Amino acid sequence: MSFNVQINRLAGNEDIELPRKMSELASGFDLYAAVTEDIVFLPGQRGLVPTGLAIAMPAGLEAQIRPRSGLAFKHGITCLNTPGTIDADYRGEIKVLLINLGEEPFTIKRNERIAQMVFQIVPEVNLIPVDELSDTERGAGGFGHTGKN
Ligand SMILES: O=c1ccn([C@H]2C[C@H](O)[C@@H](COP(=O)(O)OP(=O)(O)OP(=O)(O)O)O2)c(=O)[nH]1
Numbered sequence: 001m002s003f004n005v006q007i008n009r010l011a012g013n014e015d016i017e018l019p020r021k022m023s024e025l026a027s028g029f030d031l032y033a034a035v036t037e038d039i040v041f042l043p044g045q046r047g048l049v050p051t052g053l054a055i056a057m058p059a060g061l062e063a064q065i066r067p068r069s070g071l072a073f074k075h076g077i078t079c080l081n082t083p084g085t086i087d088a089d090y091r092g093e094i095k096v097l098l099i100n101l102g103e104e105p106f107t108i109k110r111n112e113r114i115a116q117m118v119f120q121i122v123p124e125v126n127l128i129p130v131d132e133l134s135d136t137e138r139g140a141g142g143f144g145h146t147g148k149n
């Protein structure tokens with residue numbers, strides 16, 4: 001399946017790399033930081049990092065903003081609201097909500113890769129209010145109900 005998604009570099013961000021797949025079959029397009037100066041995330045600190053980009057995708061798609069595992073593993077940098085949700089009707093700047101869960105300050109420079117954007121199909125769902133639901137074997141069991149192993 002293939003979709004066209006329009007992408008717009010916002011004014012002042014002509015130098016920002018367009019989101020890029022780093023290997024042929026990668027799921028995510030890496031996103032680049034559009035900070036105007038270096039920003040430092042102290043341990044425990046969170047903040048919105050601009051990407052300098054806005055997109056328009058067809059109805060029925062969403063984009064998810066996900067962490068990069070390398071940043072998470074090496075530095076404890078992750079997306080606080082992962083996966084971030086970009087709605088198909090959102091036309092504002094895509095921003096990445098990062099948090100430093102590591103022990104060291106982490107500096108982000110302009111045009112560094114900070115996260116990745118994965119497109120997903122969102123089915124159209126109609127919620128039907130009812131008084132009773134169908135029975136299942138699981139019923140209301142959850143949260144470890146089936147045991148550890
Ligand atoms: O990581 C993110 C998450 C969201 N957004 C933008 C696009 C999205 O369409 C909009 C709203 O996001 P969400 O629905 O997650 O936030 P909300 O707190 O429910 O805000 P709203 O009331 O605007 O929907 O904010 C981002 O740029 N980055």
Ligand SMILES: [Mg+2]
Nearest residue numbers: 085086087090
């Ligand atoms: Mg919302």
